[in-house]
Amino acid sequence: MTQKNQTVDAAIIGGGPVGSYTALQLAKRGIQTTVFEEHAQIGVPNHCAGHISIRSLKTMNLYPLPTGIVENTFRVANFYSPQGTKFTLHLNSPVTCALNRTYFDQMIADQAQKAGAEFALNSQVQSLNLQNGVTRGFMVQQTDGSNVQVNSKVVFDCEGISSRLLRQAGLTTLRPNGLVYAIETEIEGIQNVEMQGVEVYFGSGYAPGFYGWLIPRPDGTAKLGLATKQGNPRTYLNRLMTKHPVAKEQLTKAKITNMSYHAITLGGPISRNYTDGFLAIGDCASQVKPTTGGGVIFGLTAAKAAVEVAADAIRSGDVSAHALEAYQKRCKDLFNFDFQVMLRLRSFLNSLSDQKLDEMFRVVGKLGVDKALRNADEIDFQGKLLLSAASKPQMLAALGYFGLLYLTTNP
Numbered sequence: 252m253t254q255k256n257q258t259v260d261a262a263i264i265g266g267g268p269v270g271s272y273t274a275l276q277l278a279k280r281g282i283q284t285t286v287f288e289e290h291a292q293i294g295v296p297n298h299c300a301g302h303i304s305i306r307s308l309k310t311m312n313l314y315p316l317p318t319g320i321v322e323n324t325f326r327v328a329n330f331y332s333p334q335g336t337k338f339t340l341h342l343n344s345p346v347t348c349a350l351n352r353t354y355f356d357q358m359i360a361d362q363a364q365k366a367g368a369e370f371a372l373n374s375q376v377q378s379l380n381l382q383n384g385v386t387r388g389f390m391v392q393q394t395d396g397s398n399v400q401v402n403s404k405v406v407f408d409c410e411g412i413s414s415r416l417l418r419q420a421g422l423t424t425l426r427p428n429g430l431v432y433a434i435e436t437e438i439e440g441i442q443n444v445e446m447q448g449v450e451v452y453f454g455s456g457y458a459p460g461f462y463g464w465l466i467p468r469p470d471g472t473a474k475l476g477l478a479t480k481q482g483n484p485r486t487y488l489n490r491l492m493t494k495h496p497v498a499k500e501q502l503t504k505a506k507i508t509n510m511s512y513h514a515i516t517l518g519g520p521i522s523r524n525y526t527d528g529f530l531a532i533g534d535c536a537s538q539v540k541p542t543t544g545g546g547v548i549f550g551l552t553a554a555k556a557a558v559e560v561a562a563d564a565i566r567s568g569d570v571s572a573h574a575l576e577a578y579q580k581r582c583k584d585l586f587n588f589d590f591q592v593m594l595r596l597r598s599f600l601n602s603l604s605d606q607k608l609d610e611m612f613r614v615v616g617k618l619g620v621d622k623a624l625r626n627a628d629e630i631d632f633q634g635k636l637l638l639s640a641a642s643k644p645q646m647l648a649a650l651g652y653f654g655l656l657y658l659t660t661n662p
């Protein structure tokens with residue numbers, strides 16, 4: 252077996268959106284960067300619904316997107332209680348879009364390459380190279396059987412939820428009780444679905460501990476998925492398609508054409524995301540919204556922060572934990588408030604029985620909460636969204652009602 256050596260300033264584990272965006276930011280700063288991705292192709296296989304906030308993409312300088320990447324845009328969200336009570340949010344203009352995640356990931360990787368980053372595909376990082384607790388690089392195995400010893404000033408761990416290498420770096424890994432197990436499918440033949448809206452289904456019989464989603468495309472195909480805290484997601488999907496009072500009508504002629512399984516981490520960010528010569532970004536650092544499981548925008552936002560800190564550290568020659576600690580501080584400033592709010596919302600939702608959920612849907616509809624949120628365009632930073640909406644009388648009433656519900660559910 253052959254073994255080669257490679258030395259770079261910045262080595263990235265994983266060519267998902269977060270790894271490629273990190274590479275783009277590093278390369279733009281003139282830092283010699285290589286991304287190591289275990290698969291043969293960027294963006295394949297895909298396991299993500301790709302439902303993303305337009306405003307956040309604009310903040311990342313990623314919107315408008317090239318033709319073919321945006322599959323649909325949405326200004327409506329229909330939420331269904333376990334018994335099928337509907338609460339609709341109509342927004343003034345499209346706020347979210349559904350992306351083809353394969354093309355989106357490939358676009359970011361292309362941008363990174365054009366900026367000077369290199370990509371090593373078919374290259375699985377096996378183990379970190381630690382010297383006295385300091386990460387100096389890692390060992391890569393390529394699909395042809397050869398090994399590469401990579402030496403790097405800073406290792407950026409963007410390996411996604413597997414977070415195997417995070418453990419080797421000595422960092423605490425994702426909270427197991429924060430995981431939900433998702434099934435994501437491609438379907439055709441949907442009916443009675445508004446093309447400008449996403450459908451969201453709640454209920455312990457269909458998606459205990461999370462929810463189900465349907466994200467339509469104008470051609471009558473859609474992404475249909477759900478996640479569950481326990482049990483087999485496929486069994487729950489069958490039940491959603493055949494028993495849910497609304498979904499069964501929309502999906503009676505639907506045919507599944509593709510299916511994948513993947514976990515989602517809802518437990519909030521890991522307690523420490525840096526160590527000597529090492530930074531963890533994206534899903535592997537659990538930078539994912541505990542309410543919706545959306546992780547693309549938070550991962551990209553954290554990537555920017557990581558690169559700002561690491562670029563200075565690489566240039567100054569000090570990549571110690573002390574120098575990299577500023578990344579964690581920036582993440583706290585960026586997200587901490589929103590994560591605290593979303594973690595509470597998640598545990599609140601998880602604590603509600605189906606009966607209480609049904610009641611909540613009826614009350615929220617009557618209070619006119621949709622009117623209070625009509626101008627909302629922020630779906631990622633949900634703590635800030637709640638703060639800005641809380642001044643509206645409908646929202647105040649709803650928050651008061653949620654408080655009561657919380658007290659009666661968690662005495």
Ligand SMILES: Cc1cc2nc3c(=O)[nH]c(=O)nc-3n(C[C@H](O)[C@H](O)[C@H](O)COP(=O)(O)OP(=O)(O)OC[C@H]3O[C@@H](n4cnc5c(N)ncnc54)[C@H](O)[C@@H]3O)c2cc1C
Nearest residue numbers: 265267268269289299300301302376411533534545546547
């Ligand atoms: C069913 C489902 C639906 C979702 N829907 C949405 C949504 O609508 N909106 C949203 O914002 N988020 C959504 N998410 C979450 C979103 O997919 C993730 O937050 C996002 O992909 C995280 O990006 P990442 O780059 O951190 O990790 P990933 O996208 O997982 O990329 C990690 C990459 O690292 C590679 N890798 C792993 N280990 C190694 C190794 N040892 N060596 C080399 N390469 C390695 C992997 O092959 C992969 O390419 C969803 C997730 C699931 C499971």
